[in-house]
Structure formats: structure tokens, C-alpha cells
Amino acid sequence: MSGEVKHEWPLFEVFVRAKRGLNHVHVGSLRAADHEMALHHARDLYTRRNEGVSIWVVRSDDVVASGPDDKDAFFAPSGDKVYRHPTHYAIPDSVPHI
Amino acid sequence: MNEQAFTATIDKDQRIEPRDWMPDGYRKTMIRQIAQHAHSEIIGMQPEGAWITRAPSLRRKAILLAKVQDEAGHGLYLYSAAETLGADRGDLTRRLIEGRQKYSSIFNYPTLTFADVGVIGWLVDGAAICNQVPLCRSSFGPYARAMIRICKEESFHQRQGYELLMTMMRGTEAQRAMVQDAVDRWWWPSLMMFGPPDAESPNTAQSMAWKIKRHTNDELRQRFVDMSVPQAEALGVTLPDPDLRWNAEREHHDFGEIDWSELKRVISGDGPMNAERLANRRRADEDGAWVREAAAAHAAKRREATARERQEVPA
Ligand SMILES: [Fe+2]
Ligand SMILES: [Fe+2]
Numbered sequence: 001m002s003g004e005v006k007h008e009w010p011l012f013e014v015f016v017r018a019k020r021g022l023n024h025v026h027v028g029s030l031r032a033a034d035h036e037m038a039l040h041h042a043r044d045l046y047t048r049r050n051e052g053v054s055i056w057v058v059r060s061d062d063v064v065a066s067g068p069d070d071k072d073a074f075f076a077p078s079g080d081k082v083y084r085h086p087t088h089y090a091i092p093d094s095v096p097h098i
Numbered sequence: 099m100n101e102q103a104f105t106a107t108i109d110k111d112q113r114i115e116p117r118d119w120m121p122d123g124y125r126k127t128m129i130r131q132i133a134q135h136a137h138s139e140i141i142g143m144q145p146e147g148a149w150i151t152r153a154p155s156l157r158r159k160a161i162l163l164a165k166v167q168d169e170a171g172h173g174l175y176l177y178s179a180a181e182t183l184g185a186d187r188g189d190l191t192r193r194l195i196e197g198r199q200k201y202s203s204i205f206n207y208p209t210l211t212f213a214d215v216g217v218i219g220w221l222v223d224g225a226a227i228c229n230q231v232p233l234c235r236s237s238f239g240p241y242a243r244a245m246i247r248i249c250k251e252e253s254f255h256q257r258q259g260y261e262l263l264m265t266m267m268r269g270t271e272a273q274r275a276m277v278q279d280a281v282d283r284w285w286w287p288s289l290m291m292f293g294p295p296d297a298e299s300p301n302t303a304q305s306m307a308w309k310i311k312r313h314t315n316d317e318l319r320q321r322f323v324d325m326s327v328p329q330a331e332a333l334g335v336t337l338p339d340p341d342l343r344w345n346a347e348r349e350h351h352d353f354g355e356i357d358w359s360e361l362k363r364v365i366s367g368d369g370p371m372n373a374e375r376l377a378n379r380r381r382a383d384e385d386g387a388w389v390r391e392a393a394a395a396h397a398a399k400r401r402e403a404t405a406r407e408r409q410e411v412p413a
Contacts, residue, residue, distance in 0.1 A: 044171075
């Protein structure tokens, strides 16, 4: 047994909803044998005070992420579509509530 | 992303995130610093943990238990940050246990009386706060975010320690002597927590350039001394340094020479408690092995059972 590389539990990402009405926000990761244990550990680790009212755990290897090099393909187009922003449209100051 | 983008991000005071390109040296330094910090939090549970069952009241037991649990949490936030850089938690623990990675020298001193618990909260957590507040702006995103979480919790640690000492100082002559004795033993090791003097800290310049570090060791040490002097006065204890006095010209306190040979000795493994701290950590790891294996086996079994159930459901 000794000398062997010891067994490692999988990694989980933890998301906490700070209070009702807010989104779940990523707070960090932890190791657990399964989802249920991950949830318990997340409660002990990330919500010891008043940090949240709800927790999500997701296996880290199930997360698919855009890379920093995808930046242009993913995020650049929004820059040249100025007509998507309300400030693109000139409305006289005299028009109320718009 | 490349070196240019990395440098530009640092120059703009923005954060580096795990998937960004970074120099190998940056990654290595970051992993080493975060791991050492994590190990310190984990080993740091022992000196105070030793007093949980002996704390003098239920209130003090509950406080101490919560504080030690926080330190475990700090260790885990930090291992989590290290893992974003490709480090492996189990591997880091093995490095600690085998003495291949270090932890803060301060935890190699013994906690002889209950006053030590108060002094650790006041001075050791106080010094940690001095070190950690600037790290909330460290250039590596996950580390900076972990530090913000940690700093929020540290303030409770320092205040419970100081309040404990105030209570003892209002007690008997023997209790006051106990506090003074603990201060005498912890003051100098606390000053050593900031690391070697700037002149002998070869990595500081690079770490400052990468904005991993925001202030030098000596700057932070000075800040800690200046903060502690009025706190010691309010408490009614004497800091054990005959050279400690206000310097109106510098607008800082001057203080005596630190025994750097002691720091070197303790860091290299020859402090009063090094062997015991590591032995305890090693034993905890070994004693927990069967639990980790059993939980993994149970999880695998349940996964199989769920898979089988799904197959049995008629289409
Ligand atoms: Fe801590
Ligand atoms: Fe602390």
C-alpha cells in the first residue's frame, strides 16, 4: 500500500447564491468523493457565516470554458454593433421618460 | 496571450487569470507561495487546536473551535487557488509531509499556557493580517480573491485574542504574569513572520515587479511594530525589546536587532516543535487514508448502481 500514489477525489467548482434575488457566483473549488459530499463540504467551507442561501456544485471536468485566445471570436463582435446600445440613438432632451 | 499581453495586464494593474499565458517563473513562484501559505494555515491549526479541550469555558471553547475551523478553511481556499495553476492538492500535501515545502516558522513554537491562545490571536493573526491585506491586490486573480475571503475572517481572530487577553489582564496577578510571559515568548517570532530583511530577500524584487508582493518584508514589519505598540500599552504589557522607542524623525518606532540565526534555524527544521508538527500532519494523513478510500469506493458503487438503473428503465 505504502509508496503508491494515494487516491485523489475529483475536483468540484462551487457556486453560492449570496441572498435571494442574486445569481449564484463562483467562489472556489474543493475535493469530494461525489456530488453529495461536495455539497456538504461546500457548506462547511464556503458558507460558515452569512455567505449564502443556496449552493451549486459542478464537477470541474464538466465545465467547458472559452479560452483567453478565443477573445476576438467570442467577444469582439459586440464592439462594432454599436446599435445594440441605447446611447446609439439620439432623442431630444425635451422628450420625457425615455 | 503572450509575454507582451501578460506584462501589459500587470502594468494596468489587472489580474492574471489561470488560463492566461504566464511566464514559467511566475507560475512556479505563485504555486510555491500559495502552497506555503496553505501549509501554514493547515499546520497553524495545531498550536491553538491543542487548547480546545482545555479552554476555560464553553464560550472560549466555541470561539477557539470556530477559529481553528476558519484556519482549516483558509488552507482549503488556498489549495483551491493553487490547483487553478495545475498543482495537485494531494501532491502538495505530500510535499509538506516529506518536508519538501515549507510553512511559516511561527507555528514551530509551543503553546505553553492559555494566554498563548490570546497572544497568537493578537500578534500572530495581527502579523498575518499585515501580510495579507496587501495580498488582496496580488496580481494572480484566484489568490487575490482567496485573500479577500481570508482577510474578512482574520479580523475576528485578532479581536477574540485581544479580548481574551484584556479579560486575563483584569484577573489575578498570576494571570497578568501569564499574559506577559506569553508576550515575551511570541513577540520576536512574530516579527520574524515577515521574513528575512530586505537586503537578504533575493526574490523580493521580482515578486514586486510581478505585483505578487506589494510591500517589502521590512516595510510590513515596521507597520506591524507601529500598530502593536499602542495596543500593548492599552493592554498593559511590555514588549520585550529595550531598544523599542518612537523615532520622531522617521515617524516610526525603532526596534532592536532580530536574531536572524534563530529564524534560519527554525526554518531549516530545527525549531522547538518542527518534528511534532510534521509528525501530526503525517499521522492525520495516514489515519484519514481509509476514509478517503472508502468514500471513493462508495461513490463508485453508487455511480454504477445509478447507471444500471438507467439501463433497466424500458425505452
Ligand atoms: Fe488564517
Ligand atoms: Fe487566523
